[in-house]
Amino acid sequence: MLAQADDVEDDGTVDFELWHAFQRWLACGELRVCVPFATTLVDNIPAVAVRLRRDFPMLLNLIKANALLHREQRAKDGRGRIVATLTDYGAVRELIVDLFSEGIEATVKKELRETAITGANRAGSIHGCDSSTRTGSGNDWTSEFTPRTSDG
Numbered sequence: 214m215l216a217q218a219d220d221v222e223d224d225g226t227v228d229f230e231l232w233h234a235f236q237r238w239l240a241c242g243e244l245r246v247c248v249p250f251a252t253t254l255v256d257n258i259p260a261v262a263v264r265l266r267r268d269f270p271m272l273l274n275l276i277k278a279n280a281l282l283h284r285e286q287r288a289k290d291g292r293g294r295i296v297a298t299l300t301d302y303g304a305v306r307e308l309i310v311d312l313f314s315e316g317i318e319a320t321v322k323k324e325l326r327e328t329a330i331t332g333a334n335r336a337g338s339i340h341g342c343d344s345s346t347r348t349g350s351g352n353d354w355t356s357e358f359t360p361r362t363s364d365g
Contacts, residue, residue: 239281242284243289243293243294243295244281245292245294245295246280246295246296246297247290247292247294247296247297248276248277248280249290249296249297250297251273254272254273254302255269265313268313272305272309272313275305275308276301276302277297277301279297279301279305280295280296280298280301281295283300283301
């Protein structure tokens with residue numbers, strides 16, 4: 214970190230050449246990204262989580278941005294678009310899970326959450342997700358299940 218701090222010149226200016234080079238790299242390649250598991254994500258958002266449904270486009274854009282940043286490691290589809298993976302979703306989820314959980318906590322009554330979680334535990338699956346893919350503590354919808362898709 215000290216070396217990074219030393220990159221700032223004494224007069225407070227920063228050398229932006231690396232950022233400019235990064236922008237040129239981004240501009241020279243494919244910018245279109247598809248999220249093949251988007252419908253699976255939609256299927257796993259409870260109908261009562263209105264805030265989460267409203268924020269869904271933001272979630273997709275964050276997944277696309279992560280895939281774009283890693284485009285050299287991502288496959289392309291038949292139309293030449295970068296294909297987002299569950300790795301992209303996982304990276305984004307880690308960053309926003311608390312924010313989304315707060316939104317769900319504020320809009321979904323505790324009793325309804327508990328009832329749905331209990332039902333999911335008894336049934337072993339919910340909205341097409343196998344309970345064997347559980348990743349969370351069982352206390353909120355955003356960590357309860359990881360969507361099953363063909364790439365993960």
